Amino acid sequence: MVGVEAARAQESFSFTVKTRLDGGRAGRTGVIDTPHGQIATPAFVPVGTKATVKAVLPETMREHGAQALLANAYHLYLQPGPDIVDEAGGLGRFMNWPGPTFTDSGGFQVMSLGVGFKKVLAMEAVGVANDDVIAKGKERLATVDDDGVTFRSHLDGSKHRFTPEVSMGIQHQLGADIMFAFDELTTLLNTRGYQEKSLRRTHEWAQRCIDEHERLTAARSHRPYQALFAVIQGAQYEDLRRKACRDLEAIRGAEGGEFDGYGIGGALEKHNLGAIVGWCCQELPEHKPRHMLGISEPEDMFAAIENGADTFDCVNPSRVARNAAIYREDGRFNINTSRFRRDFTPIDDECDCYTCGHYTRAYIHHLFKAKEMLAATLCTIHNERFTIRMVDRIRDSIDGGYFDAFKEESLAKWRGGR
Numbered sequence: 001m002v003g004v005e006a007a008r009a010q011e012s013f014s015f016t017v018k019t020r021l022d023g024g025r026a027g028r029t030g031v032i033d034t035p036h037g038q039i040a041t042p043a044f045v046p047v048g049t050k051a052t053v054k055a056v057l058p059e060t061m062r063e064h065g066a067q068a069l070l071a072n073a074y075h076l077y078l079q080p081g082p083d084i085v086d087e088a089g090g091l092g093r094f095m096n097w098p099g100p101t102f103t104d105s106g107g108f109q110v111m112s113l114g115v116g117f118k119k120v121l122a123m124e125a126v127g128v129a130n131d132d133v134i135a136k137g138k139e140r141l142a143t144v145d146d147d148g149v150t151f152r153s154h155l156d157g158s159k160h161r162f163t164p165e166v167s168m169g170i171q172h173q174l175g176a177d178i179m180f181a182f183d184e185l186t187t188l189l190n191t192r193g194y195q196e197k198s199l200r201r202t203h204e205w206a207q208r209c210i211d212e213h214e215r216l217t218a219a220r221s222h223r224p225y226q227a228l229f230a231v232i233q234g235a236q237y238e239d240l241r242r243k244a245c246r247d248l249e250a251i252r253g254a255e256g257g258e259f260d261g262y263g264i265g266g267a268l269e270k271h272n273l274g275a276i277v278g279w280c281c282q283e284l285p286e287h288k289p290r291h292m293l294g295i296s297e298p299e300d301m302f303a304a305i306e307n308g309a310d311t312f313d314c315v316n317p318s319r320v321a322r323n324a325a326i327y328r329e330d331g332r333f334n335i336n337t338s339r340f341r342r343d344f345t346p347i348d349d350e351c352d353c354y355t356c357g358h359y360t361r362a363y364i365h366h367l368f369k370a371k372e373m374l375a376a377t378l379c380t381i382h383n384e385r386f387t388i389r390m391v392d393r394i395r396d397s398i399d400g401g402y403f404d405a406f407k408e409e410s411l412a413k414w415r416g417g418r
């Protein structure tokens with residue numbers, strides 16, 4: 001970006017590294033500055049899919065330490081429509097959230113939800129490489145070509161098309177502080193050949209995204225600057241992940257602009273998550289933030305943070321809360337089982353959340369049995385607070401120089417409780 005635009009971008013979005021992990025590791029703490037405030041990193045970013053963290057007030061999320069929220073471009077595009085969010089003054093104002101916001105590109109949803117995630121599209125590796133990953137008896141509802149993705153809405157079956165330019169247009173209208181370039185989602189079942197082809201496509205789309213982003217930034221100069229992160233794919237292949245990082249960092253827009261940060265996405269398995277993040281962060285520049293898409297379990301967060309990831313989002317803390325699953329330091333348990341009928345203690349006596357300060361297991365158990373809405377609210381507050389606090393404590397442990405001891409103690413507790 002040149003002249004006025006570049007100045008605007010520099011003024012309103014930046015990342016500063018504070019403390020680095022020792023031993024040559026890429027993990028660090030830092031601060032992301034956005035037009036809507038700061039994010040101390042590492043930070044967990046709760047997901048408000050449709051511009052709401054289901055069942056919880058934004059004020060409550062704030063009180064429980066949420067620094068930023070992430071909404072989904074695909075969902076808000078279908079309902080209510082990005083023009084309405086734009087008219088409201090952007091995502092934060094629309095949903096009464098004064099802090100920083102993220103939107104994803106919609107790529108993940110059009111390629112997974114569009115075909116019925118985990119029902120139609122197999123995401124888990126079963127040892128067979130196969131590019132036609134549609135399950136038997138299911139219809140393919142999304143088709144990818146070099147220009148974009150055509151898909152059917154999961155709401156009403158209507159046909160839509162996302163291209164890099166469409167995704168940028170939607171995300172600029174949604175107005176989040178941090179948004180992501182449109183990428184192709186692959187699965188672990190795809191062949192190596194397909195991963196290579198897909199990576200080239202994601203690279204071409206990244207170039208189109210940054211060009212369109214520059215154009216829209218200039219055209220919408222009345223709005224605060226929105227940072228654009230590229231998304232790194234490459235599945236489990238070290239050479240592909242490293243190449244993707246180098247190639248994306250080399251991209252420049254027509255006006256000379258570059259990506260403000262990176263998202264690490266795509267197919268990966270628990271056991272190699274740390275290694276994949278490590279490969280990427282060794283290639284990526286120090287001074288740009290790295291977001292890890294879709295993780296929330298303590299083991300995954302420790303691995304990702306140690307290897308250089310700065311922010312994370314995941315829908316799981318609220319999704320499982322609505323099914324009565326409670327996170328604790330010693331693992332997960334279900335409050336719906338009958339042994340809690342007469343248990344008048346908090347769900348987690350080491351937690352500082354509103355739910356644990358005011359309600360008992362017996363009461364929350366009763367709410368689930370009675371199918372009361374408050375059950376979801378109380379459990380979501382707890383699980384979101386648990387996850388936010390876990391990452392906050394990891395951040396403190398890096399700044400305080402006791403990360404390794406804290407990791408060992410936390411993971412022993414987490415695994416021991418299972």
Ligand SMILES: [Zn+2]
Nearest residue numbers: 351353356382
């Ligand atoms: Zn709690």
